[in-house]
Amino acid sequence: MAQETTRTTRRGLLDPERAAAILKVIPPNALDTQRRMGYFVEPRWKRLSEYEALTCYSQPTPDWIPGGLDWGDWTQKFHGGRPSWGNELTELRSSDWHKHRDPARRWHHPYVKNKSEEAGYTQRFLQGYSAEGQIRTMDPFWRDEMISKYWGAMIFNEYGMFNAHSSVVRDCLGDTIRSSATFAAFDKNDNAQMIQMERVFISKVLSGFPESTDEPKLVWTTDPVYRGARVLIEELWQGIQDFNEILWSTHCVYDPLFGQFVRREFFLRLAPFFGDSLTPFFINQTQTYFQTTRDAMSDLYLTTLCDDMQFSSLNRRFLRLWTDKWLSQTVTALKDFMGLYDKVPVIAGVTDEASVKEALTRVFSDWVHDYVDKIDGKVDTKKIIDLIMTGYK
Amino acid sequence: MALSAATTAATEALKVNRAPTGVNPQEVHRWMQSFNWDFAKNRTKYPTKYHMANDTKEQFKIIAKEYARMEAIKDERQFGTLLDGLSRLGAGNRMHPKWGETMKVASNFLEVGEYNAIAAAAMLWDSATASEQKNGYLAQVMDEIRHTHQCAFINHFYSKHYHDPAGHNDARRTRAIGPLWKGMKRVFADGFISGDAVECSVNLQLVGEACFTNPLIVAVTEWASANGDEITPSVFLSIETDELRHMANGYQTVVSIAHDPASSKYLNTDLNNAFWTQQKYFTPVLGMLFEYGSKYKVEPWVKTWNRWVYEDWGGIWIGRLGKFGVQSPPSLKDAKQDAYWAHHDLFLLAYALWPTGFFRLALPDEEEMQWFEANYPGWYDHYGKILNEWRALGCEDPSSKFIPIQWLEKNGHKVYVDRVSQVPFCPSLAKSTNTLRIHEYNNQLHSFSDDWGERMWLTEPERYECQSVFEQYAGREISEVVVEGHGVRADGKTLIGQPHVRGDKLWTVEDLRAAGCVFSDPLRN
Ligand SMILES: [Fe+2]
Ligand SMILES: [Fe+2]
Numbered sequence: 001m002a003q004e005t006t007r008t009t010r011r012g013l014l015d016p017e018r019a020a021a022i023l024k025v026i027p028p029n030a031l032d033t034q035r036r037m038g039y040f041v042e043p044r045w046k047r048l049s050e051y052e053a054l055t056c057y058s059q060p061t062p063d064w065i066p067g068g069l070d071w072g073d074w075t076q077k078f079h080g081g082r083p084s085w086g087n088e089l090t091e092l093r094s095s096d097w098h099k100h101r102d103p104a105r106r107w108h109h110p111y112v113k114n115k116s117e118e119a120g121y122t123q124r125f126l127q128g129y130s131a132e133g134q135i136r137t138m139d140p141f142w143r144d145e146m147i148s149k150y151w152g153a154m155i156f157n158e159y160g161m162f163n164a165h166s167s168v169v170r171d172c173l174g175d176t177i178r179s180s181a182t183f184a185a186f187d188k189n190d191n192a193q194m195i196q197m198e199r200v201f202i203s204k205v206l207s208g209f210p211e212s213t214d215e216p217k218l219v220w221t222t223d224p225v226y227r228g229a230r231v232l233i234e235e236l237w238q239g240i241q242d243f244n245e246i247l248w249s250t251h252c253v254y255d256p257l258f259g260q261f262v263r264r265e266f267f268l269r270l271a272p273f274f275g276d277s278l279t280p281f282f283i284n285q286t287q288t289y290f291q292t293t294r295d296a297m298s299d300l301y302l303t304t305l306c307d308d309m310q311f312s313s314l315n316r317r318f319l320r321l322w323t324d325k326w327l328s329q330t331v332t333a334l335k336d337f338m339g340l341y342d343k344v345p346v347i348a349g350v351t352d353e354a355s356v357k358e359a360l361t362r363v364f365s366d367w368v369h370d371y372v373d374k375i376d377g378k379v380d381t382k383k384i385i386d387l388i389m390t391g392y393k
Numbered sequence: 394m395a396l397s398a399a400t401t402a403a404t405e406a407l408k409v410n411r412a413p414t415g416v417n418p419q420e421v422h423r424w425m426q427s428f429n430w431d432f433a434k435n436r437t438k439y440p441t442k443y444h445m446a447n448d449t450k451e452q453f454k455i456i457a458k459e460y461a462r463m464e465a466i467k468d469e470r471q472f473g474t475l476l477d478g479l480s481r482l483g484a485g486n487r488m489h490p491k492w493g494e495t496m497k498v499a500s501n502f503l504e505v506g507e508y509n510a511i512a513a514a515a516m517l518w519d520s521a522t523a524s525e526q527k528n529g530y531l532a533q534v535m536d537e538i539r540h541t542h543q544c545a546f547i548n549h550f551y552s553k554h555y556h557d558p559a560g561h562n563d564a565r566r567t568r569a570i571g572p573l574w575k576g577m578k579r580v581f582a583d584g585f586i587s588g589d590a591v592e593c594s595v596n597l598q599l600v601g602e603a604c605f606t607n608p609l610i611v612a613v614t615e616w617a618s619a620n621g622d623e624i625t626p627s628v629f630l631s632i633e634t635d636e637l638r639h640m641a642n643g644y645q646t647v648v649s650i651a652h653d654p655a656s657s658k659y660l661n662t663d664l665n666n667a668f669w670t671q672q673k674y675f676t677p678v679l680g681m682l683f684e685y686g687s688k689y690k691v692e693p694w695v696k697t698w699n700r701w702v703y704e705d706w707g708g709i710w711i712g713r714l715g716k717f718g719v720q721s722p723p724s725l726k727d728a729k730q731d732a733y734w735a736h737h738d739l740f741l742l743a744y745a746l747w748p749t750g751f752f753r754l755a756l757p758d759e760e761e762m763q764w765f766e767a768n769y770p771g772w773y774d775h776y777g778k779i780l781n782e783w784r785a786l787g788c789e790d791p792s793s794k795f796i797p798i799q800w801l802e803k804n805g806h807k808v809y810v811d812r813v814s815q816v817p818f819c820p821s822l823a824k825s826t827n828t829l830r831i832h833e834y835n836n837q838l839h840s841f842s843d844d845w846g847e848r849m850w851l852t853e854p855e856r857y858e859c860q861s862v863f864e865q866y867a868g869r870e871i872s873e874v875v876v877e878g879h880g881v882r883a884d885g886k887t888l889i890g891q892p893h894v895r896g897d898k899l900w901t902v903e904d905l906r907a908a909g910c911v912f913s914d915p916l917r918n
Contacts, residue, residue, distance in 0.1 A: 009691050012621025013487055018689065022489045022621045025688075027896025032559040034883040037545070037552040040566060054545040057565040058508045060582055070569045073859040075579035075815050077587050081855035084587040108539040109468050115461030122458065127413035136409055159428045163527070167438045169515035169534060170586070178511060182534055189531060190457035192428060197421050197456075204420075205410045213427040221430055234432045241438060 044101040051105035056098060059175040061085055067096035067174065089171045090244045091318050093311035097174035100304045102183075103295045111183055115190070118285060122197075125281055130205045134277060142274030148199060148209065150340060151267055151279065152216025153226055155195045157259070158286075160233035161250050162188035168243040180296040181247060187289035194282045202278070225340045228333030229258060235329070244305075248319060249326040251297040255290070256367045258333045263287065265359035266340065273347050294370065302374045319375045331384055334360070338391030356392055360385045418459035422528075426450070429524045437520040441590040443656055447522050449649040451529035452641045460532055464539060464635075471543075471631040475550060475624060484623050485554020490753075490894035492620035493555050495686030496547065497752040498573070499613055500625070501564035502678075504544035506581035506601065507632075510537040510639075513585035513597045517646070520590040526649060529642050536635040543628050550624055556896075559882045559889045560751040567751035567889060570878035572862045573678065573743065576815035579859075580674045584667070588856075591650060595660070596667040598643025604668070604706040605675050606636050612683065612697055619689040647717050657718035665722040669845040672702070672728040673814040677825075680736025681743065684765070685757065693768040698732040724845050727826065733769065734824035737776050742808055742817050744780075745797035748875055748905050749862070750890035756780050756789070775824060789893045791904035796871070799910055807915040810861035812839040813846035817861075831916065838916040866912035872905040874912065 012018045038053040061068030065087055074084040087093075104110075129135070138147075165185030172178050196213065203211035220226050232254060240246050263283050271279045305315045341351055349355050364381045372379055426448075455463070479485070488496075511534055518530035552562040560567065568574050585597045610633050614626035650656045680694035691697075707725045747754050757765060757780065765772040783800060787793025801808060806821045809829060820829040820842075827842040834854055841847040850857050866874050875881070880889045886901045 009615055009619040010689070011618045011623070012489065012689060013482070013484060013618070013623050019487065019621065022487060022688075025490060025894075026486060026556055027490075029556070029896065031557040031887075031896065031899070032562075032882045032884075034562055035553050035558050037549040037562045038565070039562060040879070050549075053549055054542045058504060058541050058545065060505055060508070060565075060578060069566050070574075072575070072865055074583050074587065075575055075857070075859040076583035077856045077858070079588060079853065079856065081858075082587075084583045108464075108535070108542045109472070112461040112464040112468065112535075112539075115458060116465035119458035119462045123415040126415045130414040131411060133409050133411045155428060156430060163518075166515050166519035166527075170439070170512045170519060175508070179538055182511070182515075182538060186457055186531070186535060189528075193421050193425075193456045193458070196424050197416050200420050200424075201414065201416050204414050204416070207408055207410070211424075213424050217427065217430060234434060238434055238436050238438070 042099075049105050051107045051110075052101065054107050055175050055179060057175065059098070059173070059178070061097070061173065065097060065173055066094055067098040085171070085173055087173075089173065090242050092244045092305055092315050093308070094173075094305060094315075095308055095310045098176065100174060100176045100180065100300045102176065102180045103299055104292050106183055106292075107179065122194075122281075122285070126201055129278060129281075130201075133205075135202065135205050137275035138278065139274035139276070142271075142276055143202065144209070145343065146267075146270075146274070147202070147276065147279060149215050149219045150225070150343075151195060152199055152213070153220040153223070154262065155192045155213065155216060156220040157226075157229055157233060157262075158188050158192040158195070160237050161255065161259075162186075162192060164233075164236045164240075164246050164250055167241070168246050171241075171243045173243075177300060180293075180300065181243075184247075184251065184293045184296065187286075187293065191286045191289065194285060198278060198282050225337055228329065228336040232258075232326075232329045232333050244301075244318075245322050247297060248301060248322050251293055252301060252319075252371050253323055253326040254330050254333075256294070256370065257327075257330050257363060258337070259290070260366070261334060261360065261363045262337060263290075265363060266337075269350060269359070270344065270347070273350060298370065302371075306375060316375045320377045323372065323375070323377055323379075327379065327384075331388055334388045335391035338388060339393070342393050353389070353392060357385060357389060360388060418456045419454055421456050422454040425456075425528055426524045429522075435522075437522075437590070439516045439520050439590040441520055441592075442659055443589070443591040443650040444653040445521055445523075445526070445591070445646075445649045446652050449521070449523040449526040449645055451525040451645060453529065453532065453638050455528075455532060460535065464535075467631050467634060471627055474627045475546075479623055479627065480554070483554070485550055486556050488555075488617070488622035488624075489620040489688040490557070491686055491688050491755055492617065492622055493551070493557065494560070494752040494754070494894060495682050496551065496617070496622065496625060497560040497564055498686075499682055500544045500547040501568055502577050502581065503609065504541055504548075505577055506585070507537050507540035507544055509582040509585045510597055510601075511541065513537075513593055514639075514642075516586060516590050517594055517642070521649070523649070526645060529638070529645065533639050533642055536638065539635065540632050543632055547624060547628055557753070560753075563879065563889075564751055566879050570751065570875060570880050571743075571749035571890075572746055572810070572817045573750075575810075575859060575861065576674045576678070576817075579813075579815045580671045584670060589663075591646060592663045592667070594643060594646045595663045596671070598639055598646065599664060600667045600671050602636055602639045603643055603710050604702055605671060605679075606633070606640075607701045607705065608679055608697055609675070610636070612679075612691075612701075615691050616683050616687055619691050620687050644714070647714055647719065651717035660718065661720050661722075664719065665724050666845070666849055668722040669724040669728065669843075670814055670849075672724075672731070673811070673843070673846065674816055676702075676728060676732050677735040677739035677816065680732070681740045684736065685740045685754070688761070690761075690764055694736060695732050695769075699729070702732070703729055727843070727845070731825045737765075737769070737772065738818065738823045738825050738827070739816075741776065741779065741822060742819060744783075744892070745801055745808075747892045748796065748871055748888060748890045748900070749878075749880070751880065752889075753891040753894050755892070755894045756784055779822075790898060791900045794904070794908045796905070796908045796910050798871075799908065802913075808863070809840040809842070809915050810863060811842040811846055812859075812861075813841065813850050813857045815859060815861065816842070818842045840916060863912060863914045864916070867914035867917065869912050870906065871908070871910040871912065872902050875905065876902060 041056045062070040168181045200211045203209040268283045514530045514533035518527050521527050548561045552558040610629045614629050617625040711721045783797045786795050808819045810817050818827040830841045832839050888900050
């Protein structure tokens with residue numbers, strides 16, 4: 001198209017005669033003094049950020065969905081008359097669905113810029129790792145059983161959480177919520193792909209290592225170690241309609257407990273004992289994403305919805321209800337996962353009973369501090385951990 | 394270590410490759426299709442009457458990290474051009490004012506489409522069963538967030554640099570006042586996200602992206618650059634590089650349902666409805682923005698329309714889908730007729746209601762009038778005469794206290810809104826094919842302007858219930874409505890909308906109130 005433009009039209013900026021004619025009709029003074037786009041948006045920080053200016057109120061909701069700037073009805077509805085967006089899409093209530101802010105102030109450009117840097121560094125890291133032949137120090141049992149199959153099975157855990165976000169991104173009632181949820185989902189998809197990337201990488205430096213996803217998938221779908229997790233993920237993926245319940249149960253109940261335990265307290269903690277410096281490289285990227293998402297979700301649920309001027313107590317009540325509902329299934333998932341310790345040798349201070357209990361305590365106390373305390377919830381951590389430990393043999 | 398003898402033996406056989414080795418995106422992507430697993434309860438939350446195949450592949454084989462890498466490079470180029478080169482040239486205030494005003498609308502309205510496409514692509518990600526297809530829609534979700542922010546960036550940039558920031562700086566709030574907004578939502582918002590998931594894909598990808606993306610995004614860049622605007626091409630052409638992926642998604646959607654013989658039963662009707670609805674708005678609105686919202690003309694809209702909508706899309710693109718039973722929509726030839734006069738009809742109404750705009754509109758000057766008559770013979774005797782009469786009555790001058798909507802009213806030209814497309818029309822003045830029909834349903838009167846929309850409403854009236862600006866504002870004085878919708882500048886008294894693009898003789902709220910103009914509902918009076 002670019003050639004056609006030059007062929008058929010004179011460019012007003014470059015054609016001297018036309019440029020002069022244009023300058024002549026531009027008044028010497030500005031017609032308005034307000035030069036900040038989105039000046040009516042309430043800034044979260046000192047001044048309106050670029051993230052807020054570009055994102056806030058792009059969602060065109062009418063004012064009967066709190067926070068909306070439009071009026072009237074939707075112009076086309078679902079068959080049968082269900083509206084495009086409506087308050088009934090969630091049990092939670094807000095006096096302003098546009099209030100949430102991502103503390104990392106991510107809009108599309110900074111988001112892809114960061115990930116692009118991580119992409120570049122990942123490839124350089126892999127090249128260095130392979131050139132050094134570092135794979136030689138990785139214990140073959142750990143590599144072939146634990147990483148290939150059991151860490152491999154986590155592809156499906158992350159991928160399932162990713163898919164739970166599709167209806168969130170369709171249904172949620174605010175623009176800043178929509179971008180936070182999309183970035184969280186995209187990271188989950190990235191995590192799943194990074195697990196497979198590690199497996200493909202090992203297969204490229206060690207001939208004979210299976211890159212196929214068949215074995216990990218078999219573990220995910222049939223091994224008792226992941227039974228509880230799989231059942232939960234299947235429910236998370238398709239069983240809930242409420243976008244807030246999906247985000248809360250994924251990012252504020254299940255992933256901070258099961259996800260954090262499996263990634264941080266099992267694979268990340270054990271890897272060095274098996275000479276594995278590769279898996280931690282990938283897991284630590286996942287952990288960075290986890291923390292960024294944690295901040296965004298904390299803002300959405302704790303700062304925005306729990307402290308809503310009108311609906312604070314109602315929202316807290318629902319969050320407690322959802323927490324109870326998803327916690328019991330998460331506990332089952334963790335209990336099942338304890339079976340994996342049976343497959344690794346006992347490493348004193350790491351995989352013995354007392355150490356596993358300590359690991360669980362770390363994860364649960366982070367979670368209670370990050371979420372449970374803030375919704376006035378109560379959980380008997382000791383009782384839960386004892387229950388989970390019944391899975392440890 | 395619990396190392397079995399077999400594993401040890403296998404390990405010894407392995408040879409370590411010490412060449413620097415990375416993993417390219419395709420090596421990961423080729424496993425993506427296996428990331429799904431079957432489970433009994435799996436379902437989509439957005440049912441479709443079509444059946445999407447399980448093994449559908451995607452064309453753009455990218456993974457998350459690679460997506461980010463590619464988009465970051467494009468962003469660097471685009472933002473570099475804008476924030477460095479073009480800023481130093483002062484390019485943000487060197488386009489013709491008529492076009493500077495057009496971009497208030499074009500950029501913000503396209504943003505609405507981009508924003509709703511996020512939700513639309515998410516719905517398709519939910520309803521697709523194949524992992525690769527889900528991945529393709531995910532990339533589109535991300536792209537549409539990008540495009541939302543890019544469109545916003547144009548308004549953001551102009552707010553800083555253009556001599557009239559009003560409207561650029563608050564389009565997301567003031568756009569809801571005027572009569573063009575609800576139709577915009579019909580084509581670019583609700584049509585993408587509310588309905589059968591595949592029907593929405595047809596609206597978004599097969600029609601919105603494959604058909605109107607060319608005139609909207611590419612033609613805008615030509616008109617922009619002719620009128621001194623190099624900002625818009627830098628951004629829109631970068632958007633366009635992602636759109637190919639979306640058209641491919643639309644193509645894959647059709648491929649994924651094509652195996653099911655029942656599909657063709659619905660597909661052609663859905664396609665026809667989608668095409669008609671979208672052209673009903675875009676044909677007049679784009680034509681009006683280009684020809685009346687510029688000083689320097691590129692080519693008559695009817696020519697652009699014929700090339701891209703009729704020949705390229707209706708012929709070539711739909712032709713490619715012929716093997717899947719897709720036919721060219723029967724409404725295409727009715728649309729072709731509208732492409733000649735519909736935008737002139739709409740300009741009369743938009744100008745008549747200029748105070749409700751978040752942009753300034755201007756009457757064509759003498760030279761432009763000649764261009765209109767030369768390219769649309771018969772234009773002057775109808776439109777030119779009316780516009781000149783308005784000018785003579787002082788419509789541009791605040792001291793006249795005259796708003797052209799008053800002329801329409803006085804001369805018995807009622808302005809209706811089509812319930813299905815939400816596009817305003819004036820049956821007694823239109824040279825396009827609009828004809829009025831009115832139905833009563835649920836104690837409410839509904840007006841329509843064509844057979845296709847009327848038929849859609851008769852089949853499913855519960856889908857099209859949105860009230861029009863005239864119903865909403867009936868009985869209210871116009872300045873009150875404008876003030877309530879924030880259509881006033883930072884000085885607290887001058888209107889954002891103006892009937893000219895001069896630097897002086899700006900209308901204030903007081904001037905508008907003095908005109909004593911009251912909204913009425915044509916269906917009630
Ligand atoms: Fe787009
Ligand atoms: Fe698109």
